[in-house]
Amino acid sequence: MRILSCLLLWSACTTTPGSPAPAEPNAQGTNEASALRIDGAWARAVPPGTPNSAIFFTAHNEGSSQIALTAGASPVAKSVELHTHVDDEGVMRMRKVERFAVDGHDHHHLKPGGDHIMLIGLSQPLVEGASVPLSLSLADGSETTLDVPVRTRPPEGGHHHGSGADPSHGADPSHEGGHDPKGEDHGEAALE
Numbered sequence: 001m002r003i004l005s006c007l008l009l010w011s012a013c014t015t016t017p018g019s020p021a022p023a024e025p026n027a028q029g030t031n032e033a034s035a036l037r038i039d040g041a042w043a044r045a046v047p048p049g050t051p052n053s054a055i056f057f058t059a060h061n062e063g064s065s066q067i068a069l070t071a072g073a074s075p076v077a078k079s080v081e082l083h084t085h086v087d088d089e090g091v092m093r094m095r096k097v098e099r100f101a102v103d104g105h106d107h108h109h110l111k112p113g114g115d116h117i118m119l120i121g122l123s124q125p126l127v128e129g130a131s132v133p134l135s136l137s138l139a140d141g142s143e144t145t146l147d148v149p150v151r152t153r154p155p156e157g158g159h160h161h162g163s164g165a166d167p168s169h170g171a172d173p174s175h176e177g178g179h180d181p182k183g184e185d186h187g188e189a190a191l192e
């Protein structure tokens, strides 16, 4: 009897599938998550009762091969999707996309009115000064997690691709004061 249970245990153990290890950095530390550097992340503050919000950042690829963000998850939202905006006959609409790809030694800029991480079904209001845990999955199965500060407007010092702003000005002064921070890009706050 004793031999039998030993055999059963041994059998159960050895038939357990090997745990998948794509998220483990290899000897060279070259999985996609290890090449990814997130910069300037912020989550849009929303008042109680608002169903959705969005997270923005710049994803830098410090490796030489293309990487791609493929999914996200956060304990503050029922689901997290990668979204972009498309011009639908003059109306900007959000669309779910499968990935944000970043070429080697390049970056991908998420911003209001453009690509963003959509938080759908918030379980709590997002209050300025709080932070939102976010995990990001990459195409090779690796993952990274970050704490995203909640803000009503983008952090200072973020760059503004394609804004037409004079690059000699570090910060774009037209973004300072005088506008309602909730007035822009309210699109992310509600699903169409």
Ligand SMILES: [Cu+2]
Pocket: 054, 083, 084, 094, 095, 116, 117, 118, 187, 188
């Ligand atoms: Cu969206």
